Amino acid sequence: MNAWTGTILRVNLTNGTIKKEPLDVKAARAFIGARGLAAKMLFDEVDPNIDALSPENKLFFAAGPLTGTFAPNVGRYDVVCKSPLTGAIAASNSGGSFGPELKYAGYDMIIFEGKAPAPVYLWIHNDQVELRDASALWGKEVPETTDLLRAETDEDAKVACIGPAGEKLSFIASVMNEMGRAAGRSGVGAVMGSKNLKAIAVVGTGGVSVADKDAFAAAAKDAAAKIKAHPVGGTGLKAYGTDVLVNILNSVGSLPTRNFQDGYFPTADKTGGEALAANNLLRPRGCHSCIIECGRATKVTNPKFAGEGEGPEYESAWGFGADCGIDNLDAIIKANFLCNDLGLDTISTATTIACAMDLYEAGIITLKDTGGIPLNFGNAEVMVELVKMMGNREGFGDKMADGSWRLADAYGHPEYSMSCKKQEMPAYDPRGVQGIGLHYATSNRGGCHVRGYTIAVEVLGNPVKMDQHTTEGKPDLVITFQNLTAALDSTGACLFATFGIGGDELAALLSGATGIPYSTADFMKAGERIWNLERMWNLAAGLSSNDDVLPERLLHEPIKTGPSKGEVSHLNEMLPVYYDLRGWDANGVPSAERLETLGLA
Amino acid sequence: MNSSNPSTGFSGRGVASGWQLAMKIKYFAYLRDTTHTAAEHYSQPAATIGDLLEVLCQRYGPGFSRWIRTPEGGISTIAIILINGKDIRDGAWVDTPLSPEDEICIFPPVAGG
Numbered sequence: 001m002n003a004w005t006g007t008i009l010r011v012n013l014t015n016g017t018i019k020k021e022p023l024d025v026k027a028a029r030a031f032i033g034a035r036g037l038a039a040k041m042l043f044d045e046v047d048p049n050i051d052a053l054s055p056e057n058k059l060f061f062a063a064g065p066l067t068g069t070f071a072p073n074v075g076r077y078d079v080v081c082k083s084p085l086t087g088a089i090a091a092s093n094s095g096g097s098f099g100p101e102l103k104y105a106g107y108d109m110i111i112f113e114g115k116a117p118a119p120v121y122l123w124i125h126n127d128q129v130e131l132r133d134a135s136a137l138w139g140k141e142v143p144e145t146t147d148l149l150r151a152e153t154d155e156d157a158k159v160a161c162i163g164p165a166g167e168k169l170s171f172i173a174s175v176m177n178e179m180g181r182a183a184g185r186s187g188v189g190a191v192m193g194s195k196n197l198k199a200i201a202v203v204g205t206g207g208v209s210v211a212d213k214d215a216f217a218a219a220a221k222d223a224a225a226k227i228k229a230h231p232v233g234g235t236g237l238k239a240y241g242t243d244v245l246v247n248i249l250n251s252v253g254s255l256p257t258r259n260f261q262d263g264y265f266p267t268a269d270k271t272g273g274e275a276l277a278a279n280n281l282l283r284p285r286g287c288h289s290c291i292i293e294c295g296r297a298t299k300v301t302n303p304k305f306a307g308e309g310e311g312p313e314y315e316s317a318w319g320f321g322a323d324c325g326i327d328n329l330d331a332i333i334k335a336n337f338l339c340n341d342l343g344l345d346t347i348s349t350a351t352t353i354a355c356a357m358d359l360y361e362a363g364i365i366t367l368k369d370t371g372g373i374p375l376n377f378g379n380a381e382v383m384v385e386l387v388k389m390m391g392n393r394e395g396f397g398d399k400m401a402d403g404s405w406r407l408a409d410a411y412g413h414p415e416y417s418m419s420c421k422k423q424e425m426p427a428y429d430p431r432g433v434q435g436i437g438l439h440y441a442t443s444n445r446g447g448c449h450v451r452g453y454t455i456a457v458e459v460l461g462n463p464v465k466m467d468q469h470t471t472e473g474k475p476d477l478v479i480t481f482q483n484l485t486a487a488l489d490s491t492g493a494c495l496f497a498t499f500g501i502g503g504d505e506l507a508a509l510l511s512g513a514t515g516i517p518y519s520t521a522d523f524m525k526a527g528e529r530i531w532n533l534e535r536m537w538n539l540a541a542g543l544s545s546n547d548d549v550l551p552e553r554l555l556h557e558p559i560k561t562g563p564s565k566g567e568v569s570h571l572n573e574m575l576p577v578y579y580d581l582r583g584w585d586a587n588g589v590p591s592a593e594r595l596e597t598l599g600l601a
Numbered sequence: 602m603n604s605s606n607p608s609t610g611f612s613g614r615g616v617a618s619g620w621q622l623a624m625k626i627k628y629f630a631y632l633r634d635t636t637h638t639a640a641e642h643y644s645q646p647a648a649t650i651g652d653l654l655e656v657l658c659q660r661y662g663p664g665f666s667r668w669i670r671t672p673e674g675g676i677s678t679i680a681i682i683l684i685n686g687k688d689i690r691d692g693a694w695v696d697t698p699l700s701p702e703d704e705i706c707i708f709p710p711v712a713g714g
Binding site for chain 1 (some may be wrong): 627629630631633639668677678679681683685686687688690691706708709710711712713714
C-alpha cells in the first residue's frame with residue numbers, strides 16, 4: 001500500500017496474544033486514518049456504555065497516512081478510547097517522532113484490548129513485537145521510564161508511556177511520548193494505566209511509500225513554501241512559541257483569570273512568550289518533519305523552581321498563570337515540567353487548581369479539607385506543590401486528580417468547574433470570543449480549543465477577520481473549523497500547518513500520497529463524516545444536547561474588567577443555528593438524511 | 602510638567618507625560634526588538650491610527666515597519682492593532698480616529714493555539 005502501511009497490530013493484554021491484521025481500505029479511504037479511522041473502529045468495536053476504565057475499553061494508537069512522510073509538519077498520531085473524564089470519545093493528538101516511528105516499523109495503528117494481569121510494555125522492532133514485564137518500571141516517572149526503556153531496548157527507540165498519574169488512574173492523566181510530547185487530554189493515560197500497560201517502545205527501519213512521487217513532492221514543496229512564507233508559520237511560532245498569545249488574549253480582554261472570574265489579568269505580560277523567550281528559552285524544538293518549531297526547550301535557574309525540560313505552551317502558561325492569579329513564570333514552567341514528568345494534562349491540572357482556589361476563597365472548602373494548605377489565588381508555591389500531590393494522588397491532591405468537575409461536585413458546587421462535558425476549558429474566554437464558546441459547548445471531546453480553533457479568525461484575523469464579540473456567522477465558522485480539523489487530524493498533520501495551508505493543499509498531499517483523488521470537497525466531507533460519527537457514538541454513550549452547554553458563570557456573570565468588560569456568552573442564540581446548519585434536529589441528533597449523505601446510515 | 606520630548610511627542614518607558622494627555626502605545630513580540638520598550642506615551646496629534654502608524658514606521662524604521670506594512674506599503678491585515686482592546690479590522694481600519702486618552706496595542710503577525 002501507499003501512505004498507509006496496510007497493517008494494524010491488535011494486542012490482547014488479557015491473554016497476551018498479538019495479531020497483525022490488514023487495514024480496511026474502504027474505511028481508511030472514508031475516515032483517512034489516525035483520529036478518524038480509530039474513531040470508526042471504536043464505533044464498530046466498543047460498546048459506548050462500558051466503564052472507561054474496564055478491560056472492555058479499547059485503546060488505539062493511530063498514525064495517519066501522511067504521518068512519517070517528508071511533507072512538512074506531518075508527525076502526529078492520536079490516542080483514541082472512551083474517556084473516563086467525559087464519558088465521550090477521547091482522541092488526544094501528539095507530535096514528536098513516535099507516530100512516524102510506528103509507521104516505519106510497519107504499522108498504521110495499535111489496538112490494545114483487555115487488561116494485563118501485571119504491568120507490561122510493548123516492544124516493537126519492525127516485525128518483532130512482544131509484550132514484556134514492566135514491573136520494574138511501575139511507579140517511575142516519565143523521564144526515568146523513557147531512559148530505562150531505551151537502555152533495555154534500543155537507544156533510538158521512541159517511547160510513549162504513562163507516569164504515576166496514569167498508573168493511579170487520574171482522570172486527567174496523559175500519555176507522554178519522548179518525554180515532553182503529550183497526548184494530553186481526556187484522561188487517555190488513565191485508560192492505559194487501567195490496562196496495566198506502562199509503555200510502548202518502537203523502532204522502525206522501513207519507510208512510507210507514496211503513490212505518485214512527482215505529485216506528492218510537488219504538493220509537499222508547495223505546502224512547505226506556503227508555511228515558510230507565512231509570517232506566523234515561517235517565523236513567529238519559532239521565535240515566541242504559542243505563549244505569545246498571552247498578551248494578545250489579555251489585550252482583547254479574553255484571557256480567563258482566576259477560574260474565569262474575569263477576562264483580564266493586569267500582569268499577564270510577565271508570563272507571555274516575550275518573557276519566556278527573554279528569560280527561559282534554551283532553543284525552539286520541532287517535531288518530525290516540522291518546519292515551524294513552536295516547541296520550547298526551557299530552563300529555570302531560580303532554585304525554588306529549578307529545572308530543565310519542555311514547555312510551556314500558551315494553554316499551560318495561562319492555566320498555571322492567569323487562571324490561578326499567578327504571574328511567576330518560573331513557577332509556571334516548573335508546574336509544566338512536573339506535569340510532563342508525572343503524566344498529567346496541563347490544561348486540566350491547572351484549571352482544577354484554579355477551581356480549588358476558587359472553592360477555597362468562596363469558603364466552600366477549608367483548611368480542614370486541604371490538610372492545612374491555604375489555596376488562595378496567586379500562591380505560586382502552593383500551586384506547584386498541588387501538581388505533585390495530584391500526580392501522586394497524595395492528600396488533597398487525591399480529590400483533585402479526577403479533574404475540576406468531580407472536585408467541585410464532591411463539595412456540592414459543580415458550577416465552580418469551568419468545564420464542558422466535564423473536561424476543563426482552555427485559555428479563551430467564551431464571553432469575550434463568541435465563536436469559541438459555541439465550539440467548546442459542541443466539541444465532541446468536551447472543553448477543547450484545537451478541534452475548532454475559531455480564535456484564528458475571531459482574534460488573530462487569520463486568514464480573515466471576524467468580530468470576536470458578534471454571533472453572526474459564528475455557527476458556520478465553527479462547523480467549518482470542526483470539519484477541517486477532523487480531516488486534518490486524521491491525516492497526521494499538525495494544526496499549525498494551517499498557518500500557511502488549508503484544505504486545498506492537504507487534499508493534494510493526501511491524493512499524491514495515497515493515489516486516491518481527494519478533492520477539497522472530499523476532504524472536508526471526510527471531516528464532516530468523522531465529526532458526525534463521533535457525535536453518534538457520544539449520543540449512544542448517553543450524552544445529549546443537555547451536555548452542549550457552558551458553565552452558568554459564562555452565560556450570566558459578565559467579564560468584570562478590561563476591554564471585554566460587560567460581555568457574556570450568547571451560546572443559546574448560536575446553538576440552534578449550529579444544529580440546523582449541521583443537519584441535526586432540535587435535540588442535536590443527526591438526521592437520517594445527513595447520515596445517509598455522509599455514508600453513515 | 603510635561604516629560605515628553607517636544608520635538609517628537611514621545612515619552613518613554615511607560616512614564617506618563619504630566620498634565621498633557623498622551624496616548625499609551627504598547628508593543629509586543631518582535632516590535633520590542635526595535636522600540637526597546639514595551640510601552641511609551643505619545644502626545645502629538647494623530648487623527649487616525651493610520652497617521653500614528655505612519656509616525657511609528659518613520660520613527661523606528663524598517664525593523665518596525667517590516668512587521669506592520671505589506672510589501673506594497675499598506676498596513677498588514679494580519680498584524681494585530683487594537684485601540685482600547687478593539688481590533689481596527691472590525692471597524693474603520695486605518696481610518697479609525699484616535700483620542701488622546703486611547704491605549705494602542707500593536708502586535709506583529711504572531712499566533713499560537
